[in-house]
Amino acid sequence: MIDWEFLLGIAKRLAEIGSRNGEILPIFKVEPFKHYFEKDGTIKYDELDEYDGKFTRREILARYLLVNVVLDQGPDMIGVRELLKNVTTSLYRQEIRIFHRPLDFFKELGISIDEILSKHESIKEIRAEDWAKENKSSPSKYNLFFAQSTRGIISTRQVLGYVVHRWGVPLCVPLLLEKDLESEQKISSQPLIDYLESYRSAEIMAQQLKKSERYGLGDAIGDKACHLFAKLYVSIFKLVKHKIGDNGWTDFSYEVPFDSNAGRVLFRTGFLLELASLADYESWKVIQKGEGKGGTDYIRVTNIREKKATKISYKSEIFEEYLYVVHEFLKMGRPRTVKIQRIPNLLIYKLHQMGHKFSVADFDDGLMYIGTNYCYNHGEPGCEDCPLNDICRGYNENKKLIQKYRT
Ligand code: SF4
Known part of the structure; x- marks a missing residue:
């Protein structure tokens, strides 16, 4: 069983931190x-x-x-x-x-x-x-x-x-x-x-920034940068003109621009392991044994994209909510599986329903803030002062999540 309280708790805390400490371009x-x-x-x-x-x-x-x-x-x-x-x-x-x-x-x-x-x-x-x-x-x-x-x-x-x-x-x-x-x-x-x-949604626009046959940037831009553009355009600078009020262009209509900071924090806190097993991440080469600095295991964050949250059953109630978010806000059709990279959209949407008006940008800013100020990419991050330390599983339950992995 997925611990949704835990996932929602992490998402809410990150979004709160991000909304106070967002990076200013x-x-x-x-x-x-x-x-x-x-x-x-x-x-x-x-x-x-x-x-x-x-x-x-x-x-x-x-x-x-x-x-x-x-x-x-x-x-x-x-x-x-x-x-x-x-x-x-x-x-x-x-x-x-x-x-x-x-x-x-x-x-x-x-x-x-x-x-x-x-x-x-x-x-x-x-x-x-x-x-x-x-x-x-x-x-x-x-x-x-x-x-x-x-x-x-x-x-x-x-x-x-x-x-x-x-x-x-x-x-x-x-x-x-x-x-x-x-x-x-x-x-x-x-x-x-x-x-x-x-485009029908900010997510489709983000994908087409890279992939469009005529206007796509191809190798000049990665998935993370495409999603960073959506974050800046929609939520940070609020440049949306024609699509105001359109569900496809809301603050949770584009995916998080996962970077190494995001991957490290989500892995160490236990967030990613709540969605798929360590064996899954190893088989997808998200975790590459012995390939990190000093013989640690390397977390290749970009490999998470398109991977399935294997711990979520398509028969669960949460799957229906996921379908709704993907269909209504990302405008991506009717998926058969849950993708890990879209779980933050579902969580931010659920937080909205509970009255917490956060954006995917807040969640991402929270990850950036924790990743660059506390959760350093070495074996002794600043856990003592980290604002996630009361809910972080790496800190409280399994120190290996911190010591054994690098991005
Ligand atoms: S408590 Fe430590 S391991 Fe957990 S997110 Fe904070 S700095 Fe990273």
Whole structure:
């Protein structure tokens, strides 16, 4: 029998923590967009559809977020966000308005690359020491440029490949949308917004960011980044325009952007083991024996996606509720099995019914906060001070969950 009280307890606590400690993406500090925001950093929502050049502010922010989530896949989120902010500001000062005229990025490719290189150097000077301490690494290894390998994201020194693939591809999405409209002799002040919201739900939109045959980013974006975009677009920046009030675009209509912090916290607390057995996770290569640092078992979080919650029977009452959430809010048709990655949507929905108005973003922010401030990726995390320690099974019942596994 699944212990739903335990799962709901973890979800509620994480969402409470996340709602108080959500990460702020500092777009309000990006010089060309500062006037979109109030002094306290909130968006001027009543001016969101005002024109800035040919496009609305809403459209420009969505374009910025798309590039941001692609770059965010690299190491050191703080550094990456700073890099995008500083490069954008510098290019706009030179009239290279990459979010208003994406083609400028390529026309002035030499300047774009030089700016990325020089801003990277200055960020490295500020961030490398802290990053090295947090990651038990050396400051000389600090590098925000990344590429894909069979083991996931790795550092790269080849700046051209990084710039064209990671900056260029997401900038090409609105560019192609504009070109397609032109060929039909149409015009729009928000082609990206129109495209995103043409999908029935935020979850379908997130999946199509990667998979769409014409506009999908393919290898340039991972599942986590697609779902991070949905989180930012729907719940954090609240940019939804056409679909307000539509069940497919609510705060629980997209899946959690699972990253290594999320996986580590959910595993150590016992959350994941409530849904499937250790043997299941090993057979799916979510747990890879001896592949973690120092001979520990490695938790490969991305392998959880699409896996079945084997402990939930399709005959149970909870299965009916799951069907309802998937059908009504994710708009994904009628599933035959319960997917682990969608359990948070069900829990957040159930919390809503109980009067706790949290979002999937709150749950994810809670995971990020715990993962980066307490549940460090080594054998001695900050359990004593962790706000989950009274309900964490790793801390209270089974220390192996902490000591034996790494992400
Ligand atoms: S109590 Fe310890 S193991 Fe559990 S979530 Fe907190 S830091 Fe991680």
